[in-house]
Amino acid sequence: MRIREEQIFQSSALESGWVLNPDISDSGELYLDDGFWKLRTRDVADKSDFPERSARSMGSTERDPMWVGIATGPKALTKSEAREMINAILLSQLRRQTILQRSYMTVAQFAEHKFIPEFVESKTFFGRIHYHSILKYIVNPEDVDRIFQAYTVPRRTRLRPIADWPYLGHLPLREVQPETVRNLTSFVLKEGYSTQTVAHIRNVISTMFTHAAKEMCFGGENPARPVQLPKVNRLQQPILSRTDMVRLIKVMGYPEREMALIAIVTGMTVAEICGLRWKRVNLSDEETLTSNDEVVPPRTITVREEWVRGQLIDVAKKRQSNYTIPGSLLPFLRRLIGRGEFAAPDDFVLASRLGSPINPSNVLARKLKPIGKELKIPWLSWQHLRRFHRDFLAEFGIGFQDQMAGLVHAVSSSELDNAAEWRSLVEMELPY
Secondary structure, eight states, rough: OOOHHHHHHHHHHHHOOOOOOOOSSSSSEEEEETTTHHHHEEEOOGGGGOOOOOOTOOOOEOOOEEEEEESSSSOOHHHHHHHHHHHHHHHHHHHHHHHHTTTTSSHHHIIIIIIIIHTGGGOOOHHHHHHHHHEEEEOOOHHHHHHHHHTSSOOOOOOOTTTTTOOOOOGGGGGGGGGHHHHHHHHHHHOOHHHHHHHHHHHHHHHHHHHHHHSSSSSOOTTTTOOOOOOOOOOOOOOOOOHHHHHHOOOOOOOOTHHHHHHHHOOHHHHHHOOOOOEEEEOSSSSSOOTTTOOOOOOOOEEEEEEEETEEEEGGGOOEEEEOTTTTTTHHHHHTTTTTSSSSSBBBBBBBSSSOOOOHHHHHIIIIIEEEHHTTTTTHHHHHHHHHHHHHHHHHHHHHHHHHHHHHHHHGGGGGGGGGHHHHHHHOOOOO
């Protein structure tokens, strides 16, 4: 018996590249037997397995009749109702078999062939960027970048795979259990990532498996649902001391040193720092004009753009601001522009060796986190650096810049005084 629902399942399976061969015969006979509706079916050999033999030469095996329902009495089923019940039974069997077969897809295959083209593609640009960023914690980042080439603007900055990271991409969907997701979230927390980042990871996994269940690629409980994350009391979050900051900056290199210094001295966000271009920085004692005739006051940084998930976007008007460049930060900025490369007005203040903006996620994973772990500060993040600025400002008030000048002087390295040596240090860094 071929029903319309079965044809839909078959068509969907073939379009997805997953061969569906249900153990349900194409024909059956509904008959009355001793007051009950029963279905007699036969198992017919699959012709695709025997191309050299004709359908007539292949045998068939009669199954035991399937009991359908009562045919007599007050609760008797009509023949039409019996057929509907059979359709429901066959449909349920076909659904289970479809889920069983499709659930052998790996998480990476499902992301590439189902989740991203069917679910993520329908999101807004920034929604796609969000999934692009978070999926890199779940599936090998190089695979995610390759898959997303058709759905987002190509990014010159890449997040490389991290050794020992418990990626889920190689696992079949059927093998992903709550313990699997819990292992990933626990690992990310131990690496020092924020609870908010881990929540994003868990939520994206949950969304993936919700879509997998809808597409009959997964059966059972969503493996991300039982996973609980610790609640963070922001008032009790660890804070960086002045001693911590001195220790950190002393062992930092380019570009995390400059990012940290700009953050703690000015209070700029990491997105504003990475999106900062030289035309927005005035190191002189006189006003300058940008290409669109905007005045930049002396020794001032004007924030008009930010680098967000691989895109340079305008900041909201209410967040446009000017930051005075204090004497403690001025030498570092002059060294940067003195490199000779990427010093044009539209060049980025912090640039990779290719001139592209610095990727804060890459720097966080490959530089900031390892430094934090080495110095027993595994929770270190860009947010903690910016909070240090706020705490320091609240503590010293009008004497903030004097205190900051003393801190910067304590970590200034004589090896960076020479522009040639500075350039060689930058060239030794891997591209971001």
